[in-house]
Amino acid sequence: xxxxxxxxxxxxxxxxxxxxxxxxxxxxxxxxxxxxxxxxxxxxxxxxxxxxxxxxxxxxxxxxxxxxxxxxxxxxxxxxxxxxxxxxxxxxxxxxxxxxxxxxxxxxxxxxxxxxxxxxxxxxxxxxxxxxxxxxxxxxxxxxxxxxxxxxxxxxxxxxxxxxxxxxxxxxxxxxxxxxxxxxxxxxxxxxxxxxxxxxxxxxxxxxxxxxxxxxxxxxxxxxxxxxxxxxxxxxxxxxxxxxxxxxxxx
Numbered sequence: 001x002x003x004x005x006x007x008x009x010x011x012x013x014x015x016x017x018x019x020x021x022x023x024x025x026x027x028x029x030x031x032x033x034x035x036x037x038x039x040x041x042x043x044x045x046x047x048x049x050x051x052x053x054x055x056x057x058x059x060x061x062x063x064x065x066x067x068x069x070x071x072x073x074x075x076x077x078x079x080x081x082x083x084x085x086x087x088x089x090x091x092x093x094x095x096x097x098x099x100x101x102x103x104x105x106x107x108x109x110x111x112x113x114x115x116x117x118x119x120x121x122x123x124x125x126x127x128x129x130x131x132x133x134x135x136x137x138x139x140x141x142x143x144x145x146x147x148x149x150x151x152x153x154x155x156x157x158x159x160x161x162x163x164x165x166x167x168x169x170x171x172x173x174x175x176x177x178x179x180x181x182x183x184x185x186x187x188x189x190x191x192x193x194x195x196x197x198x199x200x201x202x203x204x205x206x207x208x209x210x211x212x213x214x215x216x217x218x219x220x221x222x223x224x225x226x227x228x229x230x231x232x233x234x235x236x237x238x239x240x241x242x243x244x245x246x247x248x249x250x251x
Contacts, residue, residue, distance in 0.1 A: 005198065006191065006198045006199065006200045007197060007198070007199050007200070008199075008200050008201075008202070009199055009200070009201055010076075010201070011076070011201050011202065011203045012055075012075075012076040012078060012079050012201070013076065013078050013201070014190070014192050014199045014201055015190055015192075015201055016056065016076060016078035016079045016081070016082055017078070017082070018168065018171070018173060018192070019055070019056050019079065019082065020056055020058060020082065020086070021166075021168060022166060022173065023058065026058070028058045028059050028061065028062055029062040030231060031059060031062075031115075031231060032059050032060070032061075032062035032063050033062070034231045034244075035059070035063075035113070035115075035146060036063065036064065038144075038146060038244075038246055039111060039144065042144055042248075044110060044111060044144060045067055046067045046068060047068060047069070047110030047111065048068070048069045048071065048108065048109050048110050048111070049068050049069070049070050049071070049109065049110065049111040049112075049113060050071045050073065050104060050108065050109040050111070050112050050113070050138060051070065051071070051072050051073065051112075051113040051114070051115070052073050052074075052097065052099040052102070052112060052113070052114045052118070052135070053073075053074060053099070053113070053114045053115055053116065053118030054072030054073055054074045054079070054080055054083070054094070055074055055076075055079045055080075055083075055116065056079050056080070056082040056083050056086075057072055057080070057082075057083035057087060057092065059113075059115065060072070060092060061087070065090050065091065065092070069091075069093075070091075070092045070093070071092075071093045071094075071095065071104075071109075072092055072093065072094045072095070073094075073095050073096070073097035073099075073102070073104075074096065074097070075096065075097070075098050075099075076096075077096050080094045080095075080096065099114060099118075099122075099131045099134060099135070100122070100127055100130035100131050100134060101130070101134065102134050102138060104134075104137075104138040105138070106137055106138065107137075107138065107139065107140045107141070107143075108138050108140075109138050109139050109140065109143060110140055110143050110144070111143060111144050111145075111146070112135050112138065112139055112143070112144075112145045112146075113145075113146050113147070114131075114135070114145075114146075114147040115146070115147060115148055116148070117148060117149055117150045117205065117242070118147070119131070119147050119148070119149050119208070119213075120149055120150060120186070120205035120206055120207060120208070121203075121204075121205055121206075122206065123185070123204060123205070123206040124206070125216065128208075128216050129216060129219065129220070132216055132217055132219070132220040132222060133220050135220070135222070136220040136221050136222055136249055139249040140249070141249055141250065141251045142248060142249060142251050143248070143249045144246065144247070144248055144249075145222060145245075145246075145247040145248075145249070146244060146245070146246055146247070147244075147245055147247075148242055148243060148244045148245065149207075149208055149213060149242070149243050149245075150186075150205070150207065150241065150242055151207065151210075151238060151239075151240055151241060151242070151243060152181075152184065152207050152209070152238065153238060153239050153240070153241060154241040154242065155179040155186050155207055156179060156181070157241075159177035159178070159179055159186060159188075160177075160178065160179040161177075161178060161179075162175075162176070162177040162178075163175070163176050163177075170194060170195075171192055171193065171194050172192075172193045172194075173190060173191070173192055173193075174189075174190070174191040174193070175188065175189065175190050175191075176188075176189045176191075177189075179207075184206060184207045184208075185204055185205065185206060185207070186204070186205040186206075186207055187202070187203070187204055188202075188203040188204075188205070189201070189202055189203075190203070209238065210227060210236060210237070210238060210243060213245060214227075217245070217247055221249055221250045222247040222248070222249060222250075223247060223248050223249075223250060224245055224246070224247050225246050225247065225248055226244075226245070226246040227243050227244070227245050227246075228243065228244045228246070229241075229242075229243065230242050230244075231244075
């Protein structure tokens with residue numbers, strides 16, 4: 001607890017409780033359709049998908065679970081716990097796991113996902129390398145890896161000095177965002193205030209360039225087939241706000 005009486009907690013421990021309400025602005029239905037369209041383009045309409053940044057599983061509420069087997073992994077027990085308590089028994093397997101050191105078997109997945117700028121939480125090149133190495137290990141030869149990043153352009157445009165307040169029934173959630181251009185770090189502070197207490201989560205993301213990402217994937221037998229701007233199929237650039245990378249493991 002700091003001098004202001006605010007208790008500091010790990011990222012996504014408190015936010016997990018309110019995450020689904022905080023993220024109502026995100027069109028997960030459209031995102032799920034987008035990912036499935038990409039996979040269909042590679043002839044993938046069934047198989048094992050391992051999502052290493054599963055979160056609360058909002059994406060898979062709009063996925064065709066009858067055709068795919070899903071293993072949802074996340075570093076936050078609280079996040080995947082929300083899916084378990086709020087969703088029916090749909091056969092999705094859940095596990096607490098770190099993408100940099102997974103407990104997955106070799107060549108277990110036809111598809112690996114790591115979405116919603118989860119890569120940006122890997123703030124050092126060694127962590128980035130460890131993540132790509134693990135993805136390559138658990139992907140079958142020819143398997144597809146899809147992940148996305150937010151860009152420096154987005155951070156400077158929207159989050160260089162951003163504040164907002166979300167008021168729910170018994171809680172006020174404040175978010176303050178700052179971008180450090182010299183260190184390429186994006187800071188997001190969430191403060192959860194009730195009548196009883198105030199809790200703060202500090203989120204830090206490293207903002208990578210497209211060229212940095214491209215260089216690191218090559219080291220791990222992952223061939224980037226495409227980098228798409230947003231939720232479309234136009235080639236991405238540093239002026240894109242979000243970039244989806246579609247990689248294939250070498251046969």
